Amino acid sequence: MIKALYVDDDEDIASIVELCLDLDDAFEARCLNSGKDALVEAVEWQPDVILLDYMMPDMDGPTTFTHLKKTGATRDIPVVFVTAKSMQEDVDLLLELGAIGVISKPFDPISLASDIRNLLQG
Numbered sequence: 285m286i287k288a289l290y291v292d293d294d295e296d297i298a299s300i301v302e303l304c305l306d307l308d309d310a311f312e313a314r315c316l317n318s319g320k321d322a323l324v325e326a327v328e329w330q331p332d333v334i335l336l337d338y339m340m341p342d343m344d345g346p347t348t349f350t351h352l353k354k355t356g357a358t359r360d361i362p363v364v365f366v367t368a369k370s371m372q373e374d375v376d377l378l379l380e381l382g383a384i385g386v387i388s389k390p391f392d393p394i395s396l397a398s399d400i401r402n403l404l405q406g
Contacts, residue, residue, distance in 0.1 A: 288400065289329065290315045291322040291348065292337035292366070300393060301335065301366070308397035319348030326358045333404055334358075335387075338367035338374070349381055364403055366391060 288311055290301045298315040305313035314329065316322050319336075320343055326334060334352065336345040343351075345365055352358040362384045367374070370388035378386050385403035387396070 287331040289331040290335040293340040304396045319343030338369045
């Protein structure tokens with residue numbers, strides 16, 4: 285079972301991601317709508333992968349990612365950005381930060397679970 289934590293302030297997109305991943309028996313998904321909540325949930329739940337939106341109010345995805353990497357309990361959890369900011373320089377920045385990949389919005393709901401699995405497998 286792959287525990288996936290999805291963080292996005294857009295509740296409609298979060299619902300779609302949760303539905304897509306729940307349809308795949310290999311995934312257990314939880315969705316949150318803020319980076320601050322994600323920092324707490326990641327420590328408590330210890331997901332296998334964290335999926336972060338880039339643009340969120342209060343704490344954006346890169347800031348959330350930086351905090352996750354500074355915390356011992358979450359430092360080694362792989363992070364994938366799911367974002368509309370998918371120009372090459374944005375992708376390069378996220379990969380330089382240490383993300384294992386970037387999935388562009390709008391994403392393909394049919395292939396989302398396999399896309400995440402492929403990124404986790406390297």
